[in-house]
Amino acid sequence: MKSTQLSESFNASLKDYLKFDHNLPQLFMHFERMVNDKWYKELEAEYDSCYWLINLKIPVKMLIQARNIYTKPIFEKFQEQFVEAVELNITNCVEDNGDFVYTLTMYDAFGNYDNCKKRYVRKGSDNKLFCSCRMIEIKGVLCRHAIKVLRDIMNIKEIPDQYILKRWTKELDLNV
Template sequence: MKKLPEKLGSHKKYKLIKYRLKNAVYDSFIPSEFEDAWNRMLERYQLQKNKWLISLYLERHRWVPCYVKDTFWAGMSTTQRSESINAFFDKYVNKKTTLKQFVEQYENALRDRAEKENKEDFNSYNTHYQPITRYAMEEQMRDVFTHVKFKEFREELTGKMYCGIGSVKSQDMVFEYEVLEDVMANGRIIRKPFSVLFRKGDSEEECDVRCKCRLFEFRGMLCRHALTVLIHEKIYLVPNKYNLRRWRKDVKRKHTKVKVTYSDWVGSDEGRRYDRMCSAFSQVADLASELEEKCNLVLNQVTELMSEVTGKKSGPDSFISTPGPSNSTKSSTKILDPLVVRRKGRPSSKRLKSNVEEIITKKPKKKKVC
């Protein structure tokens, strides 16, 4: 989308094309809506033969949001994660950093990141936001989510004030709600419909809700349309299956157990016990990985141990999934190396040679024959 001025800026109706194209990309919730809006835009401005737009349409499954929102991306649709990590390490290392300096600076970078995470954990546990609504789900999410994710949830909850129930259809205990949201478009308010499917269960925890905008599938956060339906059904607490573990403030991050010089955890009693168990589990995993029967036996035993340690009964949704032969064949997708392309710009310089090496490798000049 950032290439629009470069590719279509010379068109006399560029502003209208830009507006139509952005609407087709960002306001389409299902593939059929995008394709209809795309084709109308091409016909209206006679862009059917534009090579750039043709190439974009052929790869629409890779970049148009309505095609990728069924996959969880934690809200990221660009390379911002790798770019942020690169920018983070740029403060500590550069192209002239030696290997010894890199190891030292790498630990300094991890120390900085760990200190910031500890500060955020402290703030999440010891500071609280005052509720601005009367719904119990706001206090529920405040006690469960970190500050950043709670702000996102509260934004969706307060956005409920712009939503209302339009119509309801039911079939086999599945209700299809039409939620109407007032949104701003071109300086005026328009009413936009969203389809929300709701299925009742034996209890509030077993109910299912799914919105056409697929915000939960894409970002892991219930949207305002789904919250509108839950509150309409008098469900004032969010079911636990919609509280993703990655957003919780009490999550135990595995990287905090990595052995580093700046952490005191390694020398503590808890750290020593952790190392002893990891060593024992590693030996068992090496022996049991030879046969599928041994692997299943170990996983079942670990599941029982987990239930004894936590005091919770292990059910069908155990934290360990036992993969079968069929699952292993489905997930055996071979990832190929990226294509090697010619580098742009000036080629890399050659290494410096000594005077002796230059004399030895110097090619003799050809004598001219008269």
């Protein structure tokens, strides 16, 4: 699947640069131009992620930390989740074999909980969080539900190291 996607992506990129009526020298000239353009865009993206600071919607310690460690696209996703966590409400807590299960809801347009989707965050005895939305496992970024439990229940103001995936950070260590 991955090789098919890579091949299709590469073919789509080539279409912008290559034409069927090009001879061999033209083909290589246009191919080299495409490689140079891709390399330049990659350098621009790296520069942007390292030297441009993204505006914070809410100046809090967790967002400042996230802005400093995450790449720009991941930080934007995290910040969106953080802002949405502000509107969530923890409506119930149940103990289940030493774990705590929190029910989170958001008001609907009419100001009640009844028509809203409920999400459940399980806090294990080791303080590890698991959310029913599974965003942490699928995308590798804390979801709004887990952020709400971290901040309001556990009183944690920074992202715990266990939730920071190396692949989403600016300081990607390629020697590991």
